[in-house]
Amino acid sequence: MSELRFNELRGEQVVYAIDRQDRTFLPAREHCPLDPTRPGGPPTEIPLPAFQIAVFDNRFPAFEAPGGAAEVVVYTDRHDGSFATLSAERAEALMWVWRHRYLELGARPDVDYVMIFENRGVEVGVTLHHPHGQIYGYPFLPPVPALELAADERLGGCAPCALLARELDAGERVLIERDSVVAYVPHAARWAYEAHVVMREHRASLLDCRPQELLELSQVLQALVRGYDALFDRPFPYVMVVHQAPTSAQARRGHVHVEFYPPLRTAEKLKFLAGSEQGAGTFISDTLPEQSAVALREAIARAA
Numbered sequence: 001m002s003e004l005r006f007n008e009l010r011g012e013q014v015v016y017a018i019d020r021q022d023r024t025f026l027p028a029r030e031h032c033p034l035d036p037t038r039p040g041g042p043p044t045e046i047p048l049p050a051f052q053i054a055v056f057d058n059r060f061p062a063f064e065a066p067g068g069a070a071e072v073v074v075y076t077d078r079h080d081g082s083f084a085t086l087s088a089e090r091a092e093a094l095m096w097v098w099r100h101r102y103l104e105l106g107a108r109p110d111v112d113y114v115m116i117f118e119n120r121g122v123e124v125g126v127t128l129h130h131p132h133g134q135i136y137g138y139p140f141l142p143p144v145p146a147l148e149l150a151a152d153e154r155l156g157g158c159a160p161c162a163l164l165a166r167e168l169d170a171g172e173r174v175l176i177e178r179d180s181v182v183a184y185v186p187h188a189a190r191w192a193y194e195a196h197v198v199m200r201e202h203r204a205s206l207l208d209c210r211p212q213e214l215l216e217l218s219q220v221l222q223a224l225v226r227g228y229d230a231l232f233d234r235p236f237p238y239v240m241v242v243h244q245a246p247t248s249a250q251a252r253r254g255h256v257h258v259e260f261y262p263p264l265r266t267a268e269k270l271k272f273l274a275g276s277e278q279g280a281g282t283f284i285s286d287t288l289p290e291q292s293a294v295a296l297r298e299a300i301a302r303a304a
């Protein structure tokens with residue numbers, strides 16, 4: 001079991017999940033635990049000879065019932081590739097899987113916040129290359145979603161709605177504009193190629209989205225990550241996070257959006273969180289979001 005400790009000086013929870021030290025670290029191709037179990041082959045995490053999308057409890061959980069949840073979402077039974085190279089149908093189906101997991105985990109009394117995410121690339125600590133994401137069900141409201149709720153208060157209404165309106169008005173940082181989904185580099189992005197993908201209508205969670213909106217969300221997410229891969233003509237590492245309304249009884253407001261935090265600032269250079277970022281919480285960037293948006297728009301067009 002993991003242990004929660006409250007860091008008084010920071011006012012935040014820290015999770016100690018010490019079993020995770022033993023988790024599988026970049027296994028050889030033939031020992032991938034996220035592959036299907038082939039007839040006569042070694043058993044993997046998924047006891048089926050083939051599958052489309054598989055969801056199961058993380059064997060090395062940061063959270064587990066009755067103190068939250070940690071799940072693995074395997075996007076495909078094919079080892080090679082990425083979210084970008086999934087078929088359009090599979091990417092759309094993944095949105096429905098996310099929706100379903102939000103519904104099920106969010107209904108649990110021990111889950112206050114459901115966060116769907118993907119870490120891609122060894123640069124962000126990936127230990128398995130097989131295309132997959134994760135879901136954490138936090139038994140508390142974590143600081144970043146809490147900050148977003150505070151932004152609602154500050155802006156006097158839904159913050160993602162207000163910020164989307166500003167971005168559409170300015171236009172220069174918009175990357176992709178569809179009927180129901182918009183992608184942009186935020187005005188005050190922390191990462192050089194940070195991007196946010198936002199539902200145009202106010203939708204608290206994926207449960208409130210219409211089927212057409214989920215379809216467009218999958219299309220815009222794929223167009224963006226393909227653009228990322230085209231940007232420096234190399235697999236582009238990122239952390240992708242889906243923010244939705246908390247599922248605790250107290251605060252069920254929010255606005256679905258997906259945030260990408262890519263660590264690269266050039267084809268070779270990584271952004272490290274150092275003195276100012278760690279000690280002061282203030283990001284210092286050497287690129288402007290407007291310039292990144294121009295480069296990303298071109299890359300998205302190249303990859304389309």
Ligand SMILES: [Zn+2]
Pocket residue numbers: 032033034035078079080130
């Ligand atoms: Zn695999």
Ligand SMILES: [Zn+2]
Pocket residue numbers: 158159160161162201202203254255
């Ligand atoms: Zn909104």
Ligand SMILES: [Zn+2]
Pocket residue numbers: 148243257259
């Ligand atoms: Zn967010």
